[in-house]
Amino acid sequence: MVLVKQRKLSLGERFYFKTVLVGLAYTIKNMFKKKVTRMYPEQKLDPKPSFHGVPVLVQDKDGNAKCVACGLCEFVCPPIAISITATETDRRIERTPKVFEIDMLRCIECGYCEEVCPEEAIVMSQEYELTGDSRADFRWGLDKLLVPESKLKPRLDYIRKMYHRFRADPKKEATAASVTTPTKTSIGVPGIKPHAALRRYGDNY
Numbered sequence: 410m411v412l413v414k415q416r417k418l419s420l421g422e423r424f425y426f427k428t429v430l431v432g433l434a435y436t437i438k439n440m441f442k443k444k445v446t447r448m449y450p451e452q453k454l455d456p457k458p459s460f461h462g463v464p465v466l467v468q469d470k471d472g473n474a475k476c477v478a479c480g481l482c483e484f485v486c487p488p489i490a491i492s493i494t495a496t497e498t499d500r501r502i503e504r505t506p507k508v509f510e511i512d513m514l515r516c517i518e519c520g521y522c523e524e525v526c527p528e529e530a531i532v533m534s535q536e537y538e539l540t541g542d543s544r545a546d547f548r549w550g551l552d553k554l555l556v557p558e559s560k561l562k563p564r565l566d567y568i569r570k571m572y573h574r575f576r577a578d579p580k581k582e583a584t585a586a587s588v589t590t591p592t593k594t595s596i597g598v599p600g601i602k603p604h605a606a607l608r609r610y611g612d613n614y
């Protein structure tokens with residue numbers, strides 16, 4: 410058993426005068442400071458390129474999706490929000506999504522889809538206001554997801570900068586490749602090479 414000795418409070422402490430005065434002084438001091446509260450929704454947020462809004466698909470100059478329907482984003486998406494049906498195309502990329510849907514009610518805006526995409530075809534937008542009357546309104550198809558590349562330039566520039574920062578040192582990669590034991594390049598599983606998207610983290614992954 411632990412005995413706790415109770416300290417005897419002074420008269421001032423018992424009537425909370427000092428504490429109330431300190432609280433009032435703090436309130437009065439802050440009343441005249443510049444207001445930092447944003448009057449949303451009249452005052453909109455001005456998102457920075459690092460902001461994670463909802464994911465969207467990049468549309469090239471010809472109006473086509475840059476997506477090659479590889480399915481990597483669908484595979485990594487933690488809440489299984491993405492569904493893709495691929496089709497063939499006569500264009501250079503050969504495959505393209507016939508159906509590409511993201512359930513925005515499931516999406517947690519984690520950005521994994523953007524990270525794994527080998528084509529820079531899906532990026533986090535600056536869109537954060539989603540409204541709808543039914544669940545179906547939040548299932549975004551190609552008609553809503555495609556956004557011209559020019560509008561997504563700030564985010565694309567940002568992710569390229571970040572990828573460069575995380576890219577493994579070429580000298581370090583060459584040394585790792587020359588090591589005969591496979592554990593260095595296998596994310597802990599001997600004989601299995603990590604995907605290119607993971608390799609950019611180098612040995613720190």
Ligand code: SF4
Nearest residue numbers: 486516517519520522
């Ligand atoms: S941001 Fe995350 S949750 Fe949303 S679609 Fe991409 S991987 Fe899925």
Ligand code: SF4
Nearest residue numbers: 476477479480482526
């Ligand atoms: S990872 Fe990129 S290229 Fe592959 S399906 Fe997703 S958006 Fe398309």
